[in-house]
Amino acid sequence: SQTIHQWPATLVQPVGSPLSLECTVEGTSNPNLYWYRQAAGRGLQLLFYSVGIGQISSEVPQNLSASRPQDRQFILSSKKLLLSDSGFYLCAWGSETGSNSPLHFGNGTRLTVT
Amino acid sequence: EDQVTQSPEALRLxxxxxxxxxxxxxxxxxxxxxxxxxxxxxxxxxxxTLYSAGEEKEKERLKATLTKKESFLHITAPKPEDSATYLCAVQLNTPLVFGKGTRLSVIA
Incomplete structure (x- = not known):
């Protein structure tokens, strides 16, 4: 069966520090991978998605970047965190584009920027 | 304008x-x-997942239905363990677009 792992579960970082969140998927090949951010009262906001190694689409211009160095690995990064980057970050995987299959989410990373 | 709107924002049963x-x-x-x-x-x-108007899916105390412009999640005889936030999302030719959710609290 497929599983998705995100770490760390919680993170407290000072403003201006770098960020690296990692997500890995097991039990599937060539997944579409997604980073969402969830803020109170705003729902899930899509940040990045990837349909293959090295292929990244950005949905919202911001202080963050994403990379996909391996088929089942997705990384969210920032060179300098802002207070507004605080939130709950969720990684998800789905089947190939156009399959109308659901996304499956990891358990998220709670990021607090102080 | 939100593409997906969920109501109510919170529900206490x-x-x-x-x-x-x-x-x-x-x-x-x-x-x-x-x-x-x-x-x-x-x-x-x-x-x-619901794909077409008129479709229904059930799981335990939950039943989801779909019309041309909205979906309902019916909760029958809820229990405290059904307390959670329920999210809906729509699939277009892009990744899923989510609503803000309904926060459900079921009181014993």
């Missing part, structure tokens, strides 16, 4: 008191509508 959550969408070309359950501090857990 007594145990056994049935009710419905609403998800309405303004987009055309819907390819699928998805319901998720999210517990505090966890990622969303997939519940149902």
């Amino acid at each position: 007594q145990e056994g008191e049935s009710s419905s959550l609403n998800c309405s969408y303004t987009v055309s070309g819907l390819r699928g509508l998805f319901w998720y359950r999210q517990d505090p501090g966890k990622g969303p857990e997939f519940l149902f």
Whole structure:
């Protein structure tokens, strides 16, 4: 069966520090991978998605970047965190584009920027 | 303008008191509508997919229905363990677009 792992579960970082969140998927090949951010009262906001190694689409211009160095690995990064980057970050995987299959989410990373 | 609107934002029910959550969408070309359950501090857990108007799916005390412009999640005789935030999302030709969710509290 497929599983998705995100770490760390919680993170407290000072403003201006770098960020690296990692997500890995097991039990599937060539997944579409997604980073969402969830803020109170705003729902899930899509940040990045990837349909293959090295292929990244950005949905919202911001202080963050994403990379996909391996088929089942997705990384969210920032060179300098802002207070507004605080939130709950969720990684998800789905089947190939156009399959109308659901996304499956990891358990998220709670990021607090102080 | 939000493409997906969920109502109510919060709902408080007594145990056994049935009710419905609403998800309405303004987009055309819907390819699928998805319901998720999210517990505090966890990622969303997939519940149902609906593809066409008139379709219904059931799981335990939950039943999801779909019309041309909205979906309902009916909760029959809820229990305290049904307390969670319920999210709906629509599939267009892009990644899923989520509503803001309905926070359900079921009181024993």
